Amino acid sequence: MTSIFKDSKDEKEIIKELERIGNELLEQIENQDNPYLEIPERSLGNVYFDKETGLIKLGDKKQRRYYFNIAQAKKFMQTLAVMSKIKWLLEEDKPSLSIRQLYYLLKHTISGFKENTFDTQDETDPIVEDVEVMLDVLRENLRLIATPNGVLAGDMIVEDKTGDILDFTKMGSAGGAIPPIVEDNYFKIKEINADYVLVIEKFAVWNVLNQQKFWKKNNCIILTGKGQPARAERRLIHRLAYEFNLPVYVFTDMDPWGYYIYSVYKQGSINLAFFSEKAGTPKAKFLGFQTKDVKEFDMPPSSFIKMKDIDYKRIKELRNYEWFNNTAWQNELKALEKFGNKIEQDALVSKSIEFTADVYLPTKIENKDFLP
Amino acid sequence: MKSDITKKALEMSKEQKAISVAEFFEKNRHLLGYNTLQKALLTIVREGVDNSLDACEHAGILPDIFVQVEDLGDNIYKVTIEDNGPGIKKENVPYVFGKLLFGSKFMKLAQTRGQQGIGISGAVLYSQLTTGKPTKIYSKIGDGNVHIFELGINIEKNEPDVLYHETLPGNGHGVRLEIYAKGKYVRGKQSIEEYLKQTAIMNPHAQITFIDPDGNEIIYERVIETLPSLPKEIKPHPYGIELGYLMRLLSRTKSKSLLSFLMKEFSRVGEKTAKEILARASLSPDDAPSSLTRIEAERLLNAMQSISIPAPPTDCLSPVGEEAIKEGLKKELTPEFVVAISRKPKVYRGFPFLVEVGIAYGGNIQLEVAKIYRYANKVPLLYEQGACALTKAFQEVDWKRYGIKQSSNGFPEAPMIVSINFASVWVPYTSESKEAISHYEEIIKEVKLALQDAARSLQRYLSKVHKAKASQERKSKFIRYIGEIATSLSILTSKPKEEIEKNLNLLVAKFVKDYSKEIAEMQDKDYREHIMSDKDEVSKEKKEDLEITLESNKESKDVEFEIESLIDDIKVKISQKKLSDYGEKQ
Numbered sequence: 034m035t036s037i038f039k040d041s042k043d044e045k046e047i048i049k050e051l052e053r054i055g056n057e058l059l060e061q062i063e064n065q066d067n068p069y070l071e072i073p074e075r076s077l078g079n080v081y082f083d084k085e086t087g088l089i090k091l092g093d094k095k096q097r098r099y100y101f102n103i104a105q106a107k108k109f110m111q112t113l114a115v116m117s118k119i120k121w122l123l124e125e126d127k128p129s130l131s132i133r134q135l136y137y138l139l140k141h142t143i144s145g146f147k148e149n150t151f152d153t154q155d156e157t158d159p160i161v162e163d164v165e166v167m168l169d170v171l172r173e174n175l176r177l178i179a180t181p182n183g184v185l186a187g188d189m190i191v192e193d194k195t196g197d198i199l200d201f202t203k204m205g206s207a208g209g210a211i212p213p214i215v216e217d218n219y220f221k222i223k224e225i226n227a228d229y230v231l232v233i234e235k236f237a238v239w240n241v242l243n244q245q246k247f248w249k250k251n252n253c254i255i256l257t258g259k260g261q262p263a264r265a266e267r268r269l270i271h272r273l274a275y276e277f278n279l280p281v282y283v284f285t286d287m288d289p290w291g292y293y294i295y296s297v298y299k300q301g302s303i304n305l306a307f308f309s310e311k312a313g314t315p316k317a318k319f320l321g322f323q324t325k326d327v328k329e330f331d332m333p334p335s336s337f338i339k340m341k342d343i344d345y346k347r348i349k350e351l352r353n354y355e356w357f358n359n360t361a362w363q364n365e366l367k368a369l370e371k372f373g374n375k376i377e378q379d380a381l382v383s384k385s386i387e388f389t390a391d392v393y394l395p396t397k398i399e400n401k402d403f404l405p
Numbered sequence: 406m407k408s409d410i411t412k413k414a415l416e417m418s419k420e421q422k423a424i425s426v427a428e429f430f431e432k433n434r435h436l437l438g439y440n441t442l443q444k445a446l447l448t449i450v451r452e453g454v455d456n457s458l459d460a461c462e463h464a465g466i467l468p469d470i471f472v473q474v475e476d477l478g479d480n481i482y483k484v485t486i487e488d489n490g491p492g493i494k495k496e497n498v499p500y501v502f503g504k505l506l507f508g509s510k511f512m513k514l515a516q517t518r519g520q521q522g523i524g525i526s527g528a529v530l531y532s533q534l535t536t537g538k539p540t541k542i543y544s545k546i547g548d549g550n551v552h553i554f555e556l557g558i559n560i561e562k563n564e565p566d567v568l569y570h571e572t573l574p575g576n577g578h579g580v581r582l583e584i585y586a587k588g589k590y591v592r593g594k595q596s597i598e599e600y601l602k603q604t605a606i607m608n609p610h611a612q613i614t615f616i617d618p619d620g621n622e623i624i625y626e627r628v629i630e631t632l633p634s635l636p637k638e639i640k641p642h643p644y645g646i647e648l649g650y651l652m653r654l655l656s657r658t659k660s661k662s663l664l665s666f667l668m669k670e671f672s673r674v675g676e677k678t679a680k681e682i683l684a685r686a687s688l689s690p691d692d693a694p695s696s697l698t699r700i701e702a703e704r705l706l707n708a709m710q711s712i713s714i715p716a717p718p719t720d721c722l723s724p725v726g727e728e729a730i731k732e733g734l735k736k737e738l739t740p741e742f743v744v745a746i747s748r749k750p751k752v753y754r755g756f757p758f759l760v761e762v763g764i765a766y767g768g769n770i771q772l773e774v775a776k777i778y779r780y781a782n783k784v785p786l787l788y789e790q791g792a793c794a795l796t797k798a799f800q801e802v803d804w805k806r807y808g809i810k811q812s813s814n815g816f817p818e819a820p821m822i823v824s825i826n827f828a829s830v831w832v833p834y835t836s837e838s839k840e841a842i843s844h845y846e847e848i849i850k851e852v853k854l855a856l857q858d859a860a861r862s863l864q865r866y867l868s869k870v871h872k873a874k875a876s877q878e879r880k881s882k883f884i885r886y887i888g889e890i891a892t893s894l895s896i897l898t899s900k901p902k903e904e905i906e907k908n909l910n911l912l913v914a915k916f917v918k919d920y921s922k923e924i925a926e927m928q929d930k931d932y933r934e935h936i937m938s939d940k941d942e943v944s945k946e947k948k949e950d951l952e953i954t955l956e957s958n959k960e961s962k963d964v965e966f967e968i969e970s971l972i973d974d975i976k977v978k979i980s981q982k983k984l985s986d987y988g989e990k991q
Binding site for chain 2: 062
């Protein structure tokens with residue numbers, strides 16, 4: 034089964050779209066109108082939870098960015114600079130750049146004035162996102178990359194854009210790095226032999242499982258985004274889930290922060306709502322650690338961390354998010370609040386070092402003991 | 406047989422008489438403007454110039470005045486003042502200059518400058534006392550002669566002491582005066598130069614030439630070629646007089662009966678009102694005015710002031726006018742913006758008055774805190790600023806409301822000079838030194854209204870300037886990015902950069918508003934908006950006048966019952982007025 038989500042445009046289509054926007058502006062200028070760009074809004078006010086797909090999505094609201102508007106003039110100029118640079122990158126077949134490198138590529142002094150086109154990377158980053166939503170493509174398709182942190186291991190063979198063949202059973206104890214772009218033309222999955230994908234919040238926990246060859250014993254892919262995941266990890270999990278039809282289980286700390294990381298893998302994030310359709314994995318399930326596991330697995334009180342005000346506050350916020358608005362999660366959040374303690378996934382070693390790999394995970398997966 | 410005490414008293418009174426004028430002068434220097442050397446010199450110039458301006462205006466002549474101050478050493482100065490006025494006829498010259506309080510304007514009610522100090526004869530006396538020299542006067546009345554006098558004052562008799570007189574042929578008309586006096590010439594505020602500059606602002610129809618002790622010539626140009634309308638003399642209003650004044654009137658009148666006295670000597674008193682007053686005062690209409698005792702006079706005064714009498718006529722006042730004030734401010738201060746407001750006449754305690762203000766802003770005025778120029782009947786008041794009602798009103802305006810910062814003492818923090826002219830037939834000075842105006846509520850209210858009105862215009866101007874500045878910044882920002890945008894669009898569309906750049910530049914003018922024309926217009930014209938229609942304005946004025954009549958009545962004495970009836974009276978008048986308004990419309 035292929036992705037349930039739309040396919041990305043190819044580079045030729047993107048170039049055409051950029052040309053179309055440019056020509057529209059020229060027309061506005063010739064008609065003596067105030068030239069503007071129409072950009073879908075990326076603010077919280079334009080984000081909604083789509084129950085049908087189970088994804089956080091961007092609404093229809095659009096903003097216009099005018100040149101003859103003192104508050105927008107510079108941004109208008111900057112947006113066009115980013116757009117034209119992207120067109121150039123694509124046409125000249127340049128290697129993908131980080132958004133920091135793009136910033137340096139764009140930054141220069143405006144001739145005749147003591148002003149720079151861009152002063153900090155904080156100015157280019159949101160504009161790159163604007164261009165992504167305008168063109169309805171991912172930055173990866175624009176030859177721009179964010180730096181991923183994720184690693185994975187498991188029975189999977191990939192052909193890299195360089196032509197190198199990567200065997201993720203032979204990546205050593207540190208695992209195989211997830212590249213910035215995991216689209217098929219960069220990261221071609223030739224073979225895969227796994228029953229499910231296990232996503233682990235923290236590298237330390239992932240690393241122990243890797244050393245124990247958990248993936249081999251349980252015939253799965255183990256992957257970590259090292260805390261809050263970057264785009265590439267999310268996109269890769271999406272591909273594995275829908276292109277290769279693998280179940281996805283997510284294992285995090287027992288605290289509101291871990292729960293939220295799960296939701297980012299599953300439903301997407303507010304900031305990158307436009308990205309959800311390509312990187313969200315609504316079919317992902319939450320494995321743990323959860324409140325009822327404390328009793329069931331007889332966790333010692335020494336593994337408890339007392340919750341602080343900020344944790345309680347975060348629980349309250351989560352309970353108000355629409356995508357946590359279901360009985361199972363409302364009950365879980367209430368239970369956590371009542372319990373008043375957090376438990377890190379690392380703390381499972383207090384039972385024994387092998388406990389996670391040999392007892393906890395197999396039990397949960399065998400019993401299909403998940404939260405939705 | 407005379408007692409010792411009586412003898413002594415007679416002796417003393419003889420001495421008293423002998424030294425009266427000189428002693429009066431010596432003891433009252435501070436009241437008459439001669440208490441310091443610096444002020445004495447200014448007072449001499451002021452008395453001379455004020456006289457010249459008044460004389461020219463009364464004769465319908467555009468004033469052309471020459472002033473020179475020469476330093477003769479040892480703190481002795483020679484002051485020369487020359488005008489092109491009608492001149493003074495030969496017979497009167499000795500009295501005008503050589504007799505104190507001659508032709509005093511004391512019993513006169515008219516808006517003239519000459520309410521200042523003791524008059525020009527005071528200057529002659531001061532000169533005589535400090536230098537021993539006579540004053541030299543040249544007078545021409547257009548009869549082909551010039552009458553030259555050298556005179557002093559016989560202090561014992563308060564009579565002119567003519568030392569020299571000669572008549573020579575001479576053309577034209579006017580007076581020239583040469584006075585020697587002990588003094589001190591200073592610069593800066595409270596200087597002769599400052600006085601002349603401020604005079605020139607409020608009297609732009611006058612041409613004044615000044616030569617200072619260093620020989621520098623300063624010309625204050627005439628910029629208005631028409632004379633202000635001549636103020637009319639009016640009779641006092643019953644609400645505005647005091648007992649002493651009434652008693653003097655009683656003793657001087659030519660009227661044989663009290664009834665005709667009241668009708669002839671006061672404004673707004675007809676037969677009916679006069680009879681009502683006399684009935685209330687329990688006096689007979691046929692009594693001779695000079696026969697009244699002090700107690701009877703007091704009763705008469707109380708009666709006069711407790712009866713409802715319409716406000717006095719206000720056409721006796723002569724405003725400088727908004728245009729003239731603006732021209733005066735422009736020529737002397739070269740500001741970036743001026744606005745002037747002339748209020749309609751109002752009444753306080755039976756005296757008509759009117760307030761005019763002018764604000765000059767920016768340009769050559771480079772001040773951090775605003776300055777205030779105060780005038781009484783167009784004469785600058787240079788001393789006692791803090792004690793003056795005009796200053797108080799100025800400080801009480803909430804300048805912040807008009808976008809102008811205000812310091813803790815209420816002075817606006819802006820590069821501006823605010824002129825306030827108080828014109829009245831009777832200026833209520835706080836003291837005999839006549840440098841500050843008393844804090845009458847009606848006066849303060851009027852000044853504030855005028856200042857607020859002017860401040861609104863200034864605010865409109867400043868907001869335009871602000872917008873223009875922002876617009877200019879906008880323009881430069883838009884132009885700044887055009888090159889970058891053209892480059893980007895050229896890459897996106899493969900069209901030539903130059904053409905895109907050209908088209909964008911053409912667009913700038915369309916999206917940036919140009920305020921320069923509007924501002925230029927405002928600098929020349931005052932965009933005063935009359936929100937109220939004329940009709941509303943009139944009925945409002947009337948109402949205010951009545952309220953003021955009411956106020957001044959409240960102040961006077963023990964007449965609560967009468968006030969109540971007056972209020973009813975006014976209510977009836979107002980409602981009638983309203984009815985007639987509606988009647989006209991329907």
